[in-house]
Amino acid sequence: MSAAQSRSPLLEVQHISQHYKLPRQRLLGPAPQVQVLDDICFNVPAGQSIGIVGESGSGKSTLARIIMALDVPSQGRVRLMGRDLHAMTPAQLQAARADFQMVFQDPYSSLDPRQRIERIVTEPMHALGERDREKMRARAEKILQRVGLTSQDLRKYPHEFSGGQRQRIAIARALMTHPRLIVADEPVSALDVTIQAQVLDLMLELKATYGISFLFISHDMAAIHHLCEDMLVMHQGKAVERGSPEKLLNEPRHAYTQALVRALPQLGQGRRRTRLQQEAAQAAVAETSSTA
Missing domain, CATH: 1.10.287 (Helix Hairpins)
Incomplete structure (x- = not known):
């Protein structure tokens, strides 16, 4: 990847605001609103990563859902590789999801306990219309090995794995479409400290190997410092400070x-x-x- 390519914006978050209506206090009165996000703006260059830090209730997960086009913002746009995600048709958005995937906080509840790992990991390819089972299985075996598991694990169920292993499975599922961006919402907060370090090292290795950009959402500045070149601090729905993790930790x-x-x-x-x-x-x- 050239220096010019690495600086080009992969993800553009442009003036995102989000509010929700509350139940009416009076029958004929206006519905009150709660402001969750207030004019959030940032870019993520290709091959680089940004961490979003803030306490619970700061709007981090709402922002993640908007970036993943799971929610529609009240104002603003999200552009991935120059494409406005919220202006796409459902078919266009489904095809575009090959370029961006998500890893959730709880590695157990995000995996269907009734499905074998092979079906779970290949789910994104099924969603994109792939029907060649041998091709999907071969890719799943390769990616499972890449995240530290084995091809034999494809026949198992989620309950047969530890929390760290389940998060590796979730990361493998996200990698199946060779995405350019992975949105990781508190991906290590449910793990103990030793396993957190292992998962963070894995994400750092995948970033270096495949050039994947991460949008890493956390309440832990140290974890963001480990993975990201840029960090955004959120408080009560607003971006209050931005800079390199090194700068924000020291100054x-x-x-x-x-x-x-x-x-x-x-x-x-x-x-x-x-x-x-x-x-x-x-x-x-x-x-x-x-x-x-």
Whole structure:
């Protein structure tokens, strides 16, 4: 891949806002609305990755669903390889999904427990209309081996694997269409620390080998630093700061980012995550109040 190609935008998120209507308070009154995302903008160059960090309720997963064209934004556009995903017909969107896939947070609930691994992993190819079972099986065997499993695992069911192995299966499923972008929504948060590191190393290796871009959604700045060249900090539906993980970890400017950095585990300091998340939110609210 040339330097010019690596800098070209693979993904363009342009002024995305999202609000939802709440039940009416009065029969003839207007329906109240809740703002979930507020004017989110960023690009992801081909071959590079961006991490989205923020606490629960900051809008990260809503943004992921919009980027995956699972939800329609109230405002804004998402363009992948120059194509407006939300302007496509259903048939066009189905074909375009070969270029972008998703890995979910819970590696067990995202895998159908009634299906064997072969059917689960080849599901994206079935959805794209592929009917050659031998071709699909051969590709599944190759990709399973690439993520550290074996061809014999194709005959097994999800309950026969550990949490880390199930997440590897989910990653294998995402790789079946040779995508350019993988949206990973909290893909390691349900795993223990040792398995988290193994899965992150696997994603880093796949990125280097295949040139895949990741949109990596997490509440863990350290995990994003491991995988991504760019990081966006979200708080209450807004993008409050953006930069390289190195810069944001060492020189955070926004009060919320500063609190997130202070919340990172320090050797010999047993800090409670919930308390520090509250501190981060309080710091951001205090800054907003002081500048209002």
